[in-house]
Amino acid sequence: MIIGIDFDNTIADYTGVFYRVGCALGWLPESVGQSKNEVKQYFIDLGNEAKWTELQGIVYGKEITQARPYPDCLDTLKQWRKQGHTLKLISHKTRYPIIGERVDFHVAATGWLEANGFVGKIDAPFEKTDLFFNETKEDKLLRISTLDCEIFVDDLESIFNHALFPAQCKKVLFNTRSNDPTLVPVQLWSDIPDKL
Structure with a gap:
C-alpha cells in the first residue's frame, strides 16, 4: 500500500x-x-x-x-516499511515565514526528520525523495492524489473534507476528535495498524 x-x-x-x-x-x-x-x-x-x-x-x-516525535510514531512507520508499504510524507508548509526572520521551513523540517531517525538511516521509514513539502493546501491535496495514496494520516479534518481529497483514499484522523462517521479517529500511533 x-x-x-x-x-x-x-x-x-x-x-x-x-x-x-x-x-x-x-x-x-x-x-x-x-x-x-x-x-x-x-x-x-x-x-x-x-x-x-x-x-x-x-x-x-x-x-x-524542541518538537518531539509522537510516541510510537517512528516504530509504527518502520514496521509499515518492513511490511513492504510505500511511505510518503506530504505536508502543507510554506517555505518561509510571513513575518520575522527568513528561515527555510522545508530545510528545518528535513533536518528535524534526520535528527529524529525518520530519514538518513538504514532503517529509516523515509528516503529524502519521499518528502513532499507543499506551499499550499491545494498542492498538498493534489500530491496525495498524484502519488495514489491509499491511506492518509493527518490531524486536520479540513484536509479530509476538502473537495480535492481523493475519494478512494482511506482517512485516518490523528489525535483529533470528530463526529464524522467517514473518518477513522485514532489517539495513538500504536492504534493505527489495528484500525487498518
Missing part, C-alpha cells in the same frame, strides 16, 4: 513548544495555558495575530528542534 502521512502535529508533536518559546521571548505571561490553541487564543484576544504568526515562524523554523 501507499501510505501518506502529514508532518506537523501528526509526526512532530509541538506540545508545550509554543508556550515555552513565547515565554522565553517575553511575549507570554506564564499564566497562559500551555497548549498551542491557548497560546494562539491569547494573541487573538490581544488583537495581535501578527505576533502569533511571528511565533509560529520561530517555532517551525529555528526552534523546531
Whole structure:
C-alpha cells in the first residue's frame, strides 16, 4: 500500500513548544495555558495575530528542534516499511515565514526528520525523495492524489473534507476528535495498524 502521512502535529508533536518559546521571548505571561490553541487564543484576544504568526515562524523554523516525535510514531512507520508499504510524507508548509526572520521551513523540517531517525538511516521509514513539502493546501491535496495514496494520516479534518481529497483514499484522523462517521479517529500511533 501507499501510505501518506502529514508532518506537523501528526509526526512532530509541538506540545508545550509554543508556550515555552513565547515565554522565553517575553511575549507570554506564564499564566497562559500551555497548549498551542491557548497560546494562539491569547494573541487573538490581544488583537495581535501578527505576533502569533511571528511565533509560529520561530517555532517551525529555528526552534523546531524542541518538537518531539509522537510516541510510537517512528516504530509504527518502520514496521509499515518492513511490511513492504510505500511511505510518503506530504505536508502543507510554506517555505518561509510571513513575518520575522527568513528561515527555510522545508530545510528545518528535513533536518528535524534526520535528527529524529525518520530519514538518513538504514532503517529509516523515509528516503529524502519521499518528502513532499507543499506551499499550499491545494498542492498538498493534489500530491496525495498524484502519488495514489491509499491511506492518509493527518490531524486536520479540513484536509479530509476538502473537495480535492481523493475519494478512494482511506482517512485516518490523528489525535483529533470528530463526529464524522467517514473518518477513522485514532489517539495513538500504536492504534493505527489495528484500525487498518
